[in-house]
Amino acid sequence: KNEVEQSPQNLTAQEGEFITINCSYSVGISALHWLQQHPGGGIVSLFMLSSGKKKHGRLIATINIQEKHSSLHITASHPRDSAVYICAVSLGGGADGLTFGKGTHLIIQP
Amino acid sequence: DGGITQSPKYLFRKEGQNVTLSCEQNLNHDAMYWYRQDPGQGLRLIYYSQIVNDFQKGDIAEGYSVSREKKESFPLTVTSAQKNPTAFYLCASSIGRTGGPPLHFGNGTRLTVT
Numbered sequence: 001k002n003e004v005e006q007s008p009q010n011l012t013a014q015e016g017e018f019i020t021i022n023c024s025y026s027v028g029i030s031a032l033h034w035l036q037q038h039p040g041g042g043i044v045s046l047f048m049l050s051s052g053k054k055k056h057g058r059l060i061a062t063i064n065i066q067e068k069h070s071s072l073h074i075t076a077s078h079p080r081d082s083a084v085y086i087c088a089v090s091l092g093g094g095a096d097g098l099t100f101g102k103g104t105h106l107i108i109q110p
Numbered sequence: 111d112g113g114i115t116q117s118p119k120y121l122f123r124k125e126g127q128n129v130t131l132s133c134e135q136n137l138n139h140d141a142m143y144w145y146r147q148d149p150g151q152g153l154r155l156i157y158y159s160q161i162v163n164d165f166q167k168g169d170i171a172e173g174y175s176v177s178r179e180k181k182e183s184f185p186l187t188v189t190s191a192q193k194n195p196t197a198f199y200l201c202a203s204s205i206g207r208t209g210g211p212p213l214h215f216g217n218g219t220r221l222t223v224t
Binding site for chain 1: 150151152153154155198200202212213214215216217218220
């Protein structure tokens with residue numbers, strides 16, 4: 001089974017700072033997901049990627065397949081970005097095969 | 111607006127009682143999933159269903175049961191056999207297994223059993 005490690009576990013930053021959250025996994029994958037969990041508990045899918053880089057607004061996700069590593073970056077961070085960010089990997093097939101990281105708790109202070 | 115509705119948001123039960131968590135989706139997705147989230151742990155898969163009237167056990171199915179009588183609905187019953195039922199439960203759906211994610215999640219149900 002794949003091991004998914006996220007770092008840091010907790011991150012507090014000031015508004016406007018550039019944020020990086022890291023995810024490493026142990027076994028080759030078919031896709032990697034970044035999810036955002038709001039304080040109320042609901043989860044939103046941010047990115048699904050299998051190679052390269054994706055960008056959506058102020059969020060950028062990159063993946064290095066050879067190094068088994070992905071990063072999620074937030075530019076010009078804002079207090080509304082405060083959430084838990086979760087990395088999940090799949091070996092193939094559907095979401096029944098996802099392995100989730102424990103999440104990174106991000107707080108952006110005004 | 112399409113999405114997944116989980117109800118209730120908070121649920122309290124006495125030990126020894128079965129309880130059913132509701133999950134409804136209007137996204138016309140074939141695949142639905144139940145996950146459990148505990149503090150300091152990643153989400154873990156309880157059950158999943160790829161099609162109506164069919165479902166499979168996930169990693170931690172013991173003490174849980176599900177049904178999939180309609181495409182839109184995938185209720186989860188937490189039985190008295192589940193040793194540690196207090197947790198946050200999340201329902202999700204995706205277009206289909208072969209199409210894979212992205213996943214759509216509900217807002218979760220927080221179950222407390224005392």
